[in-house]
Amino acid sequence: MKAVRLFLCGLARANDIAVFAMAGLAGLVLVATFLAIIVDVLMRNLGLASPSWTSALSEYAMLVATMGAAPLLIRERRHVWVEFIESFTGPRFQRRLAVLVVLLCVGICAVMAWFSIVMALDSAARAEVDIRSIILPRWFLYAVLAVGFTLCATEFGRFILRREDMYEKGPVEPGAT
Template sequence: MHYASQLYRGLLNGMAVVAALTLVWLMVAVVLSVLMRNFGLQPWSWLFVSTEYGMFYLTLLGAPWLVREKGHVHIELLTAALPPTMLQVVSRLVALLCVLACAVLAWKGFDLVMTHIERGSTDTRGGYFIPRWILTSAYPICFGLMAIEFFRFVVGRDLLHSGQAGIAE
């Protein structure tokens, strides 16, 4: 079980590293595109396509790690005013609602991927034909992992909310 836990944590960390590297790529691609335009050159079509998909994957690949680290944005004004017992209930209820939302999105994402595979759908941008299932495969994976991470806050010792306003600042 310890090995599986390490493997799972490595998966989340690896996805976060890919997201961080994608962010670096986005910076390089935008700067390169602007420089090319300033010199009167037409930027390569794949440069624009890679930034579009990069923003998509950056968001989804980093999200499960962000949930694990409690790095998501939330307002703690209400939870900071709650007594400890009520904080436990509210925090776990919010985490459960997040599990349900992520599970639904993972399921619908899986359905979308399967639909694209069955239809053989492709995305054509800049002269490149990319199977749509490749583009949408991040939905079920990332939302499924986020559901797992939120579920840890439903049943685990740690709470999703600290109960202290401004603690992360």
């Protein structure tokens, strides 16, 4: 029993590290995109040839930033929730609805992660590349989706395992498991 508990604690810690690492990556990517756009605009205004990769980098960055930030947004309960239903239902129905929504979210994220993994492996096996102004292995794009959706599924799943209400907007401390 103690070995199982240690394993689960280690797994939770690894998940925490992955969630915060992806959020950090999302932040870095946004800063890099911001700087690339500034350089691009400055170069154009100075009459110089601007980098051709700025547009492609920005598109890739939006994917990485979105999938990197999503798990932390879920953990901190900053995801979208339509409160209209709560306004005319009782606490019992709200709790049942919350469980149903969380299970649906876990399922959708798991399916999306699965398909992303399959697509990443298929793209890697075929050695496909995404060619724009820069060349990027296509598997990377699917891998970002796979990691992001997997972490989103685990974050939604934590609400069920801990019997937490995912709609309470109380502050969640970083690193709390």
